[in-house]
Amino acid sequence: MTGNPDLLAELVEALRCLPGVGAKSAQRMAFHLLERDREGGARLSRVLGDAMQRIGHCKACRNFSERDECAICANASRDASLLCVVETPADLLAIEQATGYRGRYFVLMGRLSPLDGMGPQELGAGLLQQRLASGEIAEMVIATNPTVEGEATAHWLGQLARAAGVRATRLAHGVPLGGELEYVDRGTLAHAFGTRLTME
């Protein structure tokens, strides 16, 4: 692209490290920032550099945190007897935003997936067992995704809990609220039918 000055071409290329951003979007982003929001671009550059360098993992729950201990783990008003295990920080945020859960979390930063080299070690099994063995935790809420790998991970987590004598619970599966039975997938419908509850 002879029309592209070097630094601009480099910027377009660098923007492609963002997920879902191809050549066209990267170009649009670069032009947008240069034409209309240099301040925002400069701020993004600063914050991004800072974040890439300083954000590590909480030593207790493995969530992203710029401090040794994340805000949730450091919050003494949260119930330390409840531990919700999730796959990713995004899942944690979803639960925080949707539910009134006031316990603690443990973030696996992945799911059991031997083909991708994700085993118990990579998911922080040692740290999790340590926390289960501390005697502080009464219930472990398993909130892995309802996928094949998530289910395998949930099974493994259940075993860890049983070994430590901790009660394990799982998110309920079934028909989503606001949906129509006609459009619910067969697997979900069969599961919801099989685990139907008595009306109170």
Added chain:
Amino acid sequence: MTGNPDLLAELVEALRCLPGVGAKSAQRMAFHLLERDREGGARLSRVLGDAMQRIGHCKACRNFSERDECAICANASRDASLLCVVETPADLLAIEQATGYRGRYFVLMGRLSPLDGMGPQELGAGLLQQRLASGEIAEMVIATNPTVEGEATAHWLGQLARAAGVRATRLAHGVPLGGELEYVDRGTLAHAFGTRLTME
């Protein structure tokens, strides 16, 4: 969002300066960079900061450039007697990539739009008139967008060319290649019919 450490929240917020990036995408981007591509994130931070600071405008054509004169204007092998006027740097890139045009450009960085405060001054009228008056230019190719504002801009550009005694040409309008007449919009079809050419 209690689950978000401050710096992470700041990063998500900063990413929203990118066009088309909302809260969810920004979160996905932040997690992606933190989990899988810290190096790419750090590089983007560097290049972005550099670009926001150093990329200015070419003194001859107003395109983005980190130098006083952009690569195209500085390229002596390009035909200085042809001047293609475009609205944006993206239009320039599109023409560079699609056509074999080997002349020079002038980038308006906008279009006539009094309501948005875009008048001749903002489009670099002075600089353009200076270049037209230099006597170097034999033909001005007007390549504004076929929109109402682009047409008004083209009309104004034509007047500038006439005043300077420079031949003005415009991109041909008509039925796009590979399209089907059935689906071409009425305005385009009427225009193409009205300006039909004799077959050679």
